[in-house]
Amino acid sequence: VPSLKEAFGESFEIGAAVGQQQLAGMEADLLKRQFGSVTPTNALKWTATEPQPQAYRFAAADAIVDLATANGMQVRGHTLVWHNQTPDWVFLDPAGRPMTPTAENKALLLQRMESHIAAVVGQYRGRIQTWDVVNEVIADDGTMRASRWYQLAGLDFIKRAFRAARTADPAAKLCVNDFNLSQPTRRDAMYRLVSTLKAEGVPIDCIGNQTHVNIASPTAAQVSAALEKFARLGVDQQVTELDVSVYTDNTSVYTTVQPALLARQAAQYQALFGVYLKHRDKISSVTFWGLADNDSWLHTYPIPRTDAPLLFDTGLAPKPAFWAVVGGR
Numbered sequence: 001v002p003s004l005k006e007a008f009g010e011s012f013e014i015g016a017a018v019g020q021q022q023l024a025g026m027e028a029d030l031l032k033r034q035f036g037s038v039t040p041t042n043a044l045k046w047t048a049t050e051p052q053p054q055a056y057r058f059a060a061a062d063a064i065v066d067l068a069t070a071n072g073m074q075v076r077g078h079t080l081v082w083h084n085q086t087p088d089w090v091f092l093d094p095a096g097r098p099m100t101p102t103a104e105n106k107a108l109l110l111q112r113m114e115s116h117i118a119a120v121v122g123q124y125r126g127r128i129q130t131w132d133v134v135n136e137v138i139a140d141d142g143t144m145r146a147s148r149w150y151q152l153a154g155l156d157f158i159k160r161a162f163r164a165a166r167t168a169d170p171a172a173k174l175c176v177n178d179f180n181l182s183q184p185t186r187r188d189a190m191y192r193l194v195s196t197l198k199a200e201g202v203p204i205d206c207i208g209n210q211t212h213v214n215i216a217s218p219t220a221a222q223v224s225a226a227l228e229k230f231a232r233l234g235v236d237q238q239v240t241e242l243d244v245s246v247y248t249d250n251t252s253v254y255t256t257v258q259p260a261l262l263a264r265q266a267a268q269y270q271a272l273f274g275v276y277l278k279h280r281d282k283i284s285s286v287t288f289w290g291l292a293d294n295d296s297w298l299h300t301y302p303i304p305r306t307d308a309p310l311l312f313d314t315g316l317a318p319k320p321a322f323w324a325v326v327g328g329r
């Protein structure tokens with residue numbers, strides 16, 4: 001079996017999102033053989049690293065970063081500021097009540113955020129090459145997502161997050177990460193946001209494009225259009241959370257995934273990698289959101305059902321999509 005990193009490493013890094021389950025045994029072997037980069041799936045989220053104020057826990061992330069370092073792999077840090085997987089205490093005022101939008105609460109929230117970023121990015125300075133500084137800040141209608149972060153601090157939470165990350169590790173590449181960026185409304189909102197940030201001198205280096213897609217959409221043309229538009233901003237681009245669901249809606253449930261679906265999936269993956277190779281001057285990494293079909297978030301999201309979104313099957317064997325990607329190079 002050829003390896004993804006040998007096939008694509010000269011064009012861009014190939015990565016996988018991992019947790020503890022992928023750090024030992026056959027999964028670790030597959031990870032080390034196939035991939036040049038890892039992203040902790042959950043171990044660097046706020047709930048994991050600072051569940052209580054100033055009580056940092058790095059053991060889970062250390063295990064991943066140590067494996068990467070020992071094997072010459074890059075690490076993407078995911079993620080510093082998000083509206084999910086963030087402890088409730090972050091948004092409580094000094095009296096223990098949910099923060100309301102006042103100047104005092106904004107200052108306290110941003111102080112907590114900066115202290116968190118200094119600690120987490122500082123812990124991995126020189127060992128994590130890229131950070132998703134803010135995650136999922138765009139709304140589907142093209143406005144900014146009305147998260148607690150945005151409601152309490154407006155765009156300042158984004159600007160100050162990037163500045164704090166730059167200070168904590170000046171060499172790290174700093175990204176804004178979001179999903180469905182092939183949709184024109186979301187794509188154009190991201191373009192405007194990054195233009196604004198760059199015009200104000202906010203230290204942003206990269207757009208992370210989550211790429212949770214399915215066998216029917218988006219089209220190669222839509223994916224290309226986003227890559228070309230973002231290239232005009234002069235930022236790096238990374239494909240950060242790639243998986244191709246065999247479902248095209250939020251309700252169907254298959255008891256077994258038929259070969260015809262795996263063939264359509266192979267065609268979609270081949271089309272995507274065709275676009276990535278064509279635009280390899282714009283892309284520095286492509287990271288799958290998982291290693292193999294035995295462990296994917298899509299088995300529980302958007303509903304509990306068996307999906308098969310990755311290049312390796314539940315027994316870790318290469319699927320038709322693997323051969324299509326490697327062979328289509």
Ligand code: XIL
Nearest residue numbers: 041042078079135136210241296297
């Ligand atoms: C998901 C993880 O894969 C799950 O294990 C966890 O329960 C929820 O988060 N967009 C993101 C990722 O940016 O952090 C999410 O990861 C998937 C969607």
